[in-house]
Amino acid sequence: MxxxxxxxxxxxxxxxxxxxxxxxxxxxxxxxxxxxxxxTDLHVVDGELPPGKLPxxxxxxxxxxxxxRGPGVVAPAIGTxxxxxxxxxxxxxxxxCEMHRENLCDAPLFTGYTRDGGxxxxxxxxxxxxxxxxxxxxxxxxAPLMCAGLIxxxxxxxxxxxxxxxxxxxxxxAHLIAQxxxxxxxxxxAFTREGDEAAQRLALSLGARWAGGSDEMPPEELDAxxxxxxxxxxxxxxxxxxRKGGRVVCGGIHMxxxxxxxxxxxxxxxxxxxxxxxxxxxxLEFLDIAPRAGITATTTTYPLEQANEAxxxxxxxxxxxxxxxxx
Numbered sequence: 001m002x003x004x005x006x007x008x009x010x011x012x013x014x015x016x017x018x019x020x021x022x023x024x025x026x027x028x029x030x031x032x033x034x035x036x037x038x039x040t041d042l043h044v045v046d047g048e049l050p051p052g053k054l055p056x057x058x059x060x061x062x063x064x065x066x067x068x069r070g071p072g073v074v075a076p077a078i079g080t081x082x083x084x085x086x087x088x089x090x091x092x093x094x095x096x097c098e099m100h101r102e103n104l105c106d107a108p109l110f111t112g113y114t115r116d117g118g119x120x121x122x123x124x125x126x127x128x129x130x131x132x133x134x135x136x137x138x139x140x141x142x143a144p145l146m147c148a149g150l151i152x153x154x155x156x157x158x159x160x161x162x163x164x165x166x167x168x169x170x171x172x173x174a175h176l177i178a179q180x181x182x183x184x185x186x187x188x189x190a191f192t193r194e195g196d197e198a199a200q201r202l203a204l205s206l207g208a209r210w211a212g213g214s215d216e217m218p219p220e221e222l223d224a225x226x227x228x229x230x231x232x233x234x235x236x237x238x239x240x241x242x243r244k245g246g247r248v249v250c251g252g253i254h255m256x257x258x259x260x261x262x263x264x265x266x267x268x269x270x271x272x273x274x275x276x277x278x279x280x281x282x283x284l285e286f287l288d289i290a291p292r293a294g295i296t297a298t299t300t301t302y303p304l305e306q307a308n309e310a311x312x313x314x315x316x317x318x319x320x321x322x323x324x325x326x327x
Contacts, residue, residue, distance in 0.1 A: 001017070001018050001019070001020050001021070001120060001121045001122040002015065002016070002017060002018075002120060002121045002304060002327070003015075003016050003018055003057045003116070003119065003120035003121070004016075004057065004058070004119040004120065004304060004305070004307040004308075005055050005056070005057055006044070006045055006054065006055060006056050006057075006058055007054065007055045008054065009045070009046065009047025009051075009054075010045075010046060010047055012308045013045070013058070013119065013307050013308055013311075015304075015305055018120075020122060021116075021122060021123075021124045022068070022070075022124075023068050023069060023070035023073075023124050024070045024071075024124075025070050025071045025072050026070060026071075026072055026073060026126060026127055026128065027069075027070040027073065027124050027125060027126055027127060028066050028068065028069050028070065028073055028076065028082075028124070028125055028127045028130065029066070029067055029068030029069075029122055029123070029124050030062065030064035030065065030066055030067070030082060030084065030122065030123050030124075030125060030130075031064050031065045031067045031121065031122055032062055032063075032064040032118050032120060032121055032122060032123055032327050033063050033064045033065065033081075033139035033140075033326070033327075034062075034063045034064075034139040034140045034142070034143040034324050034325065034326050035059040035061055035062045035063070035117070035118035035119060035120075035143055035324065035325045035327075036061035036143035036144040036146065036147070036148065036172070036299075036322050036323065036324045036325075037059070037061075037302075037307070037310045037311060037314055037322070037323040037324065037325060038060065038061055038086075038147045038148065038172070039171070039172075039228075039230065039252070039314065040060070040086065040112075040113075040147070040252075040253050040254075041058045041059060041060070041112065041119075041311065041314075042311060042314060042315055043230075043253060043254045044056070044058055044112065044113050045058060045311060048254050049113070049253065049254060052110070052113045052114045053113070053114045053115065053116075056112065056113065056114075056116060056117070057112065057116040057117050057118075057119050057120050057123070058112040058113075058117050058119050058307075059111070059112045059117035059118035059119035059120070059123075059325070060084070060085060060086040060088075060110065060111035060112040060113070060117050060118065060146070060147055061085070061118070061143045061144055061145075061146040061147045061148065061322075062083065062084035062085075062111070062117065062118030062123060062125075062143065062146060063081065063082075063083050063084075063133060063136070063139040063142045063143045063146065064081070064082065064084070064118075064123070064139070065079060065080070065081055065082075066078055066079065066080045066081075066082055067079075067122075069127070070127075073127045075127070076127065076130065076132055080132060081132070081133045081134070081136065081139070082130040082131060082132055082133060083130065083131045083133050083136075083142065083143075083145070083146045083283075083287075084111055084117075084118065084123065084125045084129070084130050084146065085111065085129070085131070085146045085147060085150055085278065085283060086110055086111055086112070086113075086146075086147050086150075086151075086277060086278065087102070087103065087108065087110065087111075087129060087277050087278055087279070087280070088108075088109040088110055088111040088114075088115050088125060088126055088129055089108060089109035089115070089126045089128075089129060090102040090105035090107070090108050090109075091105055091106065091107040091108070094106040094107065100279075100281075101279070102279050102280070103154075103276055103277035103278055103279045103282075104276060104277075108277070109126075110277075111123075111125065118325075119304065119307050119325060120304070120327070121304070121327040129280065131280075131283050131284070131287060133287070135291060136287075136291075140297075140299055140301060140324050140326065141296065141297045141299065142297075143297075143299075143322075143324050144172050144176065144297045144299065144321070144322035144324065145176065145286070145287070145290055145295070145297065147173075148171075148172035148173040148176055148297075148322055149173070149176045149177070149286055149290065149295070149297075150278045150282055150283050150286055151173055151251055151275065151277075151278055152173035152174070152176050152177030152180075152226075152228070152251065153177065153180065153282055153285065153286040153289070154251075154275050154278050154279075154282045155173070155177065155226050155228070155249050155251035155275045156177050156180060156181070156226065157282075158247070158249040158273055158275055159223070159224035159226060159247060159249055160224070160247070162186065162222075162223035162224035162246075162247070163186055163187060163223055164186070164187045164188075164189065164209075164220060164221070164222045164223045164224075165181055165186050165187070165188045165189070165222065165223065165224050165225070165226060166188070166189045166190075166191060166218060166222045166224070166225035166226065166238060166241055167181075167188055167189065167190050167191065167203075167225075167226050167228070168191040168214055168225060168226065168227045168228060168229055168234050168237075168238060169191075169192075169214075169227065169228035169229025169230075169231075169234075170190045170191070170192045170196075170199040170200075170202065170203050170211075171199075171228060171229075171317075171321070171322075172297075172321060172322035173228045173251060174190070174203075174226075174228050175202060175203075175206060175297075175298055175320070175321050176295055176297060177226070178190070178203065178206050178207070178208065179206055179207075179293060179294070179295045179296070180289065180293055180295065182206065182207040183289075183292075183293035183294070183295075187209040188203075188207070188208055188209065189208060189209055189210045189211070189218045189222060190203030190204075190208045190210070190211040190212075191211075191212065191213065191214040191216070191234075191238075192211065192212070192213060192214065193213070193214065193317065194213040194214070194215060195213070196213075196317065198320055199211075199317075199320060200212065202298065202320050202321070214229070214231075214234055214237060215237065217240070217241060218241055221241065221242065221243040221246075222241045222242055222243065222246060223242070223243060223246055223247075224242070224246055224247045224248070224249065225238035225239075225241060225242060225246070225247075225248045225249070226249050226251055227248065227249065227250045227251060227252070227255075228251050228252060229252075230252050230254050230255045230256060231255065231256055232255050232256040232257045232258035232259060233256070233258075233259055235248060235250070235258045235261070235272060236258070236259065236261035236265060239261065239265040239266060239270055239272070240265050242270050244268040244269060244270070245268065245269045245270065246270050246271075247270070247271040247272075247273060248270070248271065248272045248273070249273055249274075249275060250272070250273070250274045250275065251275050253276075253277075297321060297322055298320050298321025298322070299321055299322050299323070299324045300313075300319040300320075300321070300322075300323050300324070301323075301324050301325075301326050302323060302324070302325050302326070303325070303326060303327075304325050304326065304327040306325075307325055310323040310325060
């Protein structure tokens with residue numbers, strides 16, 4: 001098999017030939033058809049998260065075909081298309097797992113961070129944390145759903161019944177969850193990097209009520225704001241757009257420091273909350289909604305060997321939607 005491997009944080013990935021992995025008890029081997037490139041992959045490669053496993057094969061938005069099963073696995077069947085997400089395993093016995101909050105598990109494994117991921121031709125995964133993708137016939141279009149879509153869905157759920165939703169950082173997660181907002185009958189307002197007219201055009205084409213820079217004020221007060229860009233300064237900016245009782249939801253795994261801000265913009269029961277990882281229940285909900293909502297992913301494809309170029313383009317904002325590696 002081939003894999004793009006990270007050996008040291010801050011360095012480029014290296015293309016390597018490896019033996020075909022053998023799935024262990026409870027595991028499956030998947031022939032990767034597509035793996036989307038997530039901003040979390042940038043955080044892993046750049047060493048912005050607590051140290052994980054090295055060397056590591058990044059990538060956690062994986063779509064592929066099951067071609068091997070370890071002992072004890074009865075499903076999914078060989079030949080089944082599955083999706084593999086960020087959450088790769090949980091302990092099942094800690095207080096959070098027992099409270100059905102497995103996203104906060106005390107001893108988790110994460111795909112592409114603490115266990116090898118999908119920047120490869122093959123990957124081994126815990127069968128219990130993979131999802132059948134019956135009816136998802138385009139693996140490139142399905143790959144961004146496995147994290148951008150899933151974490152976007154959990155982030156939107158934290159917004160409650162908000163009718164006017166601001167979305168900061170109009171990238172992979174935002175352009176998918178904006179379509180859910182539209183399907184649910186919510187109004188959404190897109191906030192982009194200053195001068196990013198391409199992202200603003202994409203937002204408007206998807207039904208945005210308004211699109212502008214992240215330093216601008218929308219035409220109406222918002223009920224909630226979702227932040228997908230890893231920029232701490234957006235938290236006070238988003239607070240200033242909210243009505244009384246509104247909520248800012250931070251959907252990323254990493255963010256730069258939040259600057260000091262006046263209490264007055266938090267007062268009147270405004271809230272700031274974060275989203276951590278996802279649960280398998282989130283995934284089942286979103287994968288049921290996605291086809292009914294007619295969600296379509298805007299993608300730019302790269303060969304596996306060009307993973308470093310895809311990461312660089314993501315960092316520089318040189319494409320709209322999501323980048324997808326195709327082995």
